[in-house]
Amino acid sequence: MAVEIHGIGVSPGAAYAPVARLAPTPAPPADTGPEADPAAALETAQAALEAVAADLDARAAAATGPSADVLFAQSMMPRDPALAAQVEKALAGGKSTPHAVIEAYGFFRAALEAVGGYMAERAADLDDLRDRTVAVLLGQPMPGLPDPGHPFVLVAADLAPADTATLDPEQVVAVVTEQGGPTSHTAILAKSIGIPAVVACAGATGLADGVKVLVDGRTGMVTIDPGPGWVETALEFERRRAEALASSRGPGRTADGHTVQLMVNLGSPADLDAAAAIDSEGVGLFRTEFLFLDRENAPTVDEQTETYGRVFAAFAGRKVVVRTLDAGADKPLAFVDHGDEPNPALGVRGIRLADHSDAGRALLEDQLTAISAAAAKHEADVWVMAPMVSTPAEAAAFAAACRAHGIAKAGTMIEVPAAALRSGLVLDGCDFASLGTNDLGQYTMAADRMNGDLAELLDPWQPALLELVSLAAESGRELDKPVGVCGEAASDPQLACVLVGLGVTSLSMSPGSVAEVRAELATRTLAECAAMAAAVLHAPDAVTARRVVTEL
Amino acid sequence: MSERRVVVGSKVGLHARPAALFAQAAARQPVKVTVAKEGTEPVDAASLLMILTLDAKGGDEVILTAEGEGAEEALDALEAELKTDHDA
Numbered sequence: 001m002a003v004e005i006h007g008i009g010v011s012p013g014a015a016y017a018p019v020a021r022l023a024p025t026p027a028p029p030a031d032t033g034p035e036a037d038p039a040a041a042l043e044t045a046q047a048a049l050e051a052v053a054a055d056l057d058a059r060a061a062a063a064t065g066p067s068a069d070v071l072f073a074q075s076m077m078p079r080d081p082a083l084a085a086q087v088e089k090a091l092a093g094g095k096s097t098p099h100a101v102i103e104a105y106g107f108f109r110a111a112l113e114a115v116g117g118y119m120a121e122r123a124a125d126l127d128d129l130r131d132r133t134v135a136v137l138l139g140q141p142m143p144g145l146p147d148p149g150h151p152f153v154l155v156a157a158d159l160a161p162a163d164t165a166t167l168d169p170e171q172v173v174a175v176v177t178e179q180g181g182p183t184s185h186t187a188i189l190a191k192s193i194g195i196p197a198v199v200a201c202a203g204a205t206g207l208a209d210g211v212k213v214l215v216d217g218r219t220g221m222v223t224i225d226p227g228p229g230w231v232e233t234a235l236e237f238e239r240r241r242a243e244a245l246a247s248s249r250g251p252g253r254t255a256d257g258h259t260v261q262l263m264v265n266l267g268s269p270a271d272l273d274a275a276a277a278i279d280s281e282g283v284g285l286f287r288t289e290f291l292f293l294d295r296e297n298a299p300t301v302d303e304q305t306e307t308y309g310r311v312f313a314a315f316a317g318r319k320v321v322v323r324t325l326d327a328g329a330d331k332p333l334a335f336v337d338h339g340d341e342p343n344p345a346l347g348v349r350g351i352r353l354a355d356h357s358d359a360g361r362a363l364l365e366d367q368l369t370a371i372s373a374a375a376a377k378h379e380a381d382v383w384v385m386a387p388m389v390s391t392p393a394e395a396a397a398f399a400a401a402c403r404a405h406g407i408a409k410a411g412t413m414i415e416v417p418a419a420a421l422r423s424g425l426v427l428d429g430c431d432f433a434s435l436g437t438n439d440l441g442q443y444t445m446a447a448d449r450m451n452g453d454l455a456e457l458l459d460p461w462q463p464a465l466l467e468l469v470s471l472a473a474e475s476g477r478e479l480d481k482p483v484g485v486c487g488e489a490a491s492d493p494q495l496a497c498v499l500v501g502l503g504v505t506s507l508s509m510s511p512g513s514v515a516e517v518r519a520e521l522a523t524r525t526l527a528e529c530a531a532m533a534a535a536v537l538h539a540p541d542a543v544t545a546r547r548v549v550t551e552l
Numbered sequence: 553m554s555e556r557r558v559v560v561g562s563k564v565g566l567h568a569r570p571a572a573l574f575a576q577a578a579a580r581q582p583v584k585v586t587v588a589k590e591g592t593e594p595v596d597a598a599s600l601l602m603i604l605t606l607d608a609k610g611g612d613e614v615i616l617t618a619e620g621e622g623a624e625e626a627l628d629a630l631e632a633e634l635k636t637d638h639d640a
Contacts, residue, residue: 069568069569070568072572073568073569073571073572076572076575076576076600077600077601080575080599080601080602081596081598081599082596082599082601082602083599108601108605111601111605112604112605114605115604115607118567119567119604119607294563
């Protein structure tokens with residue numbers, strides 16, 4: 001009898017293999033301190049710390065890119081003189097060697113947690129180093145990746161950077177973690193190497209080594225000892241999906257021919273060629289911040305015209321939706337006085353900058369002048385939209401400013417719940433809307449996007465967020481104006497179908513996701529998408545929302 | 553005792569890789585160097601963990617101090633390291 005456990009599918013694909021768990025963290029014995037010879041005990045501890053650091057060095061040498069950087073910083077920590085000083089202090093205070101090490105790491109863990117934010121997230125890295133050091137002291141294997149000698153499904157409470165950096169996709173065919181969210185390290189890594197992954201899977205760590213499981217990284221379902229029919233069905237579905245992916249071309253459409261524009265997000269000229277090469281209908285979100293950040297003075301109109309022109313030229317004949325500058329106290333500009341804001345995400349950012357300072361107004365005027373001039377020289381279909389609009393009046397004022405510059409299509413980013421709630425009036429004063437689901441999620445759930453502990457609230461499957469999307473799409477239908485989505489939500493193939501079912505007319509995503517979304521969309525009729533949307537809106541939470549869609 | 557006030561050049565601040573590179577550079581100096589933010593206790597500049605607890609952000613000013621033979625040269629080297637924007 002097959003048993004299922006559910007989590008959040010964060011990297012699509014299906015795999016069937018035996019479970020191998022991350023080596024469990026060592027349970028230290030009772031504190032037998034004080035040590036008879038504290039000096040010798042300190043040497044023992046330092047040798048263990050050095051062994052941990054050397055192991056990380058070896059992993060860093062085998063890794064590349066960001067992983068190597070993370071491991072480089074991590075390998076310095078066991079060798080840190082301040083850590084050794086804390087161990088010495090704890091030994092002098094009467095601790096046994098393992099407990100002195102635990103106390104020393106605990107000292108820095110508390111210090112980093114007290115700092116908060118990014119540093120608090122590094123506290124988990126220290127726990128990992130602590131467990132490795134204690135394992136060495138106890139003569140146990142260092143916690144880390146298992147090596148059963150055959151392909152396996154890696155199961156863990158959560159994965160530390162040290163574990164994932166050297167993960168071999170030939171051996172690890174899927175990842176299941178009990179903790180973590182859609183934006184966790186595990187999710188990002190699994191997607192980048194292309195193996196299925198399920199996170200936030202309650203009960204995962206209860207799986208025994210060697211038990212065969214079927215992991216579906218799309219639905220988040222982990223089936224324990226499935227019957228052979230199940231496995232064949234799942235793997236066959238995957239084969240068909242891969243085939244559909246390989247042959248997917250052209251404009252986005254549902255199985256019954258309902259068209260949905262599929263576009264790419266673009267944030268840097270460095271990505272321009274790759275983005276333009278993707279089979280898409282254009283750029284749904286062209287972020288312009290790169291032109292303004294990290295420089296002493298604002299870019300001139302000529303410089304901006306030239307830069308926008310390059311993008312419009314690369315997308316000649318296609319649509320490009322330019323988002324005007326979204327700067328503020330969280331992305332400060334050297335040439336604008338942002339004042340001191342305790343809550344930058346709720347401060348003077350986006351279009352508010354233009355409304356609150358002469359310098360901000362001048363920046364917007366220059367930007368619209370440059371966009372208009374560049375659009376006149378090239379063949380792209382140029383649309384312009386403003387970030388951080390909260391009221392219909394702001395949307396209308398922006399549209400008027402665009403029209404004064406001869407820009408034909410002026411729109412509104414909907415990322416503030418107020419703008420979604422009043423989307424009818426917002427759309428009445430402009431030509432189109434685009435839902436920025438990342439910020440809209442942050443503001444709807446009152447959850448800081450940068451806070452990993454709140455990942456669950458920031459899940460784009462949150463029904464509250466999707467209800468706001470539904471409101472905006474409905475307004476668009478009534479007024480016959482396009483309403484798209486340009487946040488992370490559009491990159492998730494299943495969720496993309498839900499968005500289409502809610503009435504969204506275009507989806508803009510990371511370039512790498514277009515083929516996947518197009519293939520998924522092609523497998524469903526508009527009525528099926530609408531049924532998915534209806535089911536999701538009735539779900540009480542994000543986890544249920546994902547599940548009900550798979551059960552349709 | 554020599555003292556130097558330096559503005560952190562890396563946008564992310566003295567976090568992650570920039571902090572690791574700075575601590576490594578400090579460990580290479582022949583004299584002990586401390587680093588502090590205005591109003592905080594100076595900490596060992598060769599200790600990555602202590603540096604992280606400072607939470608110095610890009611654009612923050614930090615105070616480096618060193619004593620003894622080679623102190624000025626050590627501060628020169630570390631000032632250059634701090635000013636570098638490793639994110640660029």
